[in-house]
Amino acid sequence: MTKAKHGDTRTAQTLSDVSRRGFFRRVAAVATVPLTAGTMVVALTRAGNADEAVTDASRWGLFIDTTKCATGCDACVRGCNEEHGIESSARPEIDAQWIRKVVVEDTQSKHVTSLPLMCQHCADPPCVEVCPTGASFKRADGIVLVDKHTCIGCRYCMMACPYKARSFVHESLSNQKSYSPRGKGTVEGCTLCVHRLDEGQGRQPACVEACLSGGRAAMVFGDLHDPDSDIALMMAANQTTEIRADLDLDTGVRYVGI
């Protein structure tokens, strides 16, 4: 697969893609005429329904405005842990972290930046490249996941990830959520709440929801390939940065203010 930057991808969109999207948007708009909530239109133009295979028509990503992210606030982390049943164990050093808060300080200016860090859902994910079993994979819509049925727990992906975004489950677990299976001996990480996305109801990932209800709204989730989506508009309006852009991984998660 050839490498494509966001800008390139957008300009490289074929005319038929654009007109097809326009068609769906019109259909969705007609279908929602009786509805008053504008958000329903957004929901319907999102990914299909639970019966349809995902395609590369969408690429899901996150826009994170670190200027709105507060040091000490961990609403996103708590939201994620609650959603996926991630509990603290008697050995906190081995606890899974699908998302964590990172505070960085400029050594010269002493300017402090707080940001959430999770799987960056790279277009060219090193974790996928090193996986010996094919368990670490990228879905057609750009979400990088672990197929735990095939994962042998070797943890090469954890070593390959420049973001330390994956965790290994060291101990037997219980009380897992039906939509988020987790178990000993497998590697796991942020799924962009793929179970919510696949429902096709336009639900946001748990961290984004938690950030919003915490009053910060520092995170925007959406389809990077849809030029009219909130995230694409935010990306276009702001200078965004990839963490470790030098690695040329084309991350799906981009930051403002770092």
Next chain:
Amino acid sequence: MRPSVAVALMFAFMATTAPAVEQPVLIIPESAGAQCVEATSVMRTQHMKLLFAQRDQTVHQGIRSTTHSLTNCVACHANRDAMGHSIPINGNDQFCESCHRYAGVRMDCFECHASVPDE
């Protein structure tokens, strides 16, 4: 003694002394209804293949129709105790465990997957 007679005697001995094999008792909640997602004969022999197919579609393609999903098995087949709490479907004498023990097949589904429906 001729070998054939010896074998016949051995089988006769085994037939009379072998302990009765404990048949699995499948307790199915009334709420599950009378019919599974496929015919009983299909489910008995093919349920693992259906689950594997659904599993790969869900994980890799995001197809989450629940017809052949493990979540759907648990939702229908998990029993409730007197207090109304769900009993893990892989618990002793519960739907999955009773048959798999009888067949001598070890399941590892529930090391990761929820064995009770979401409350």
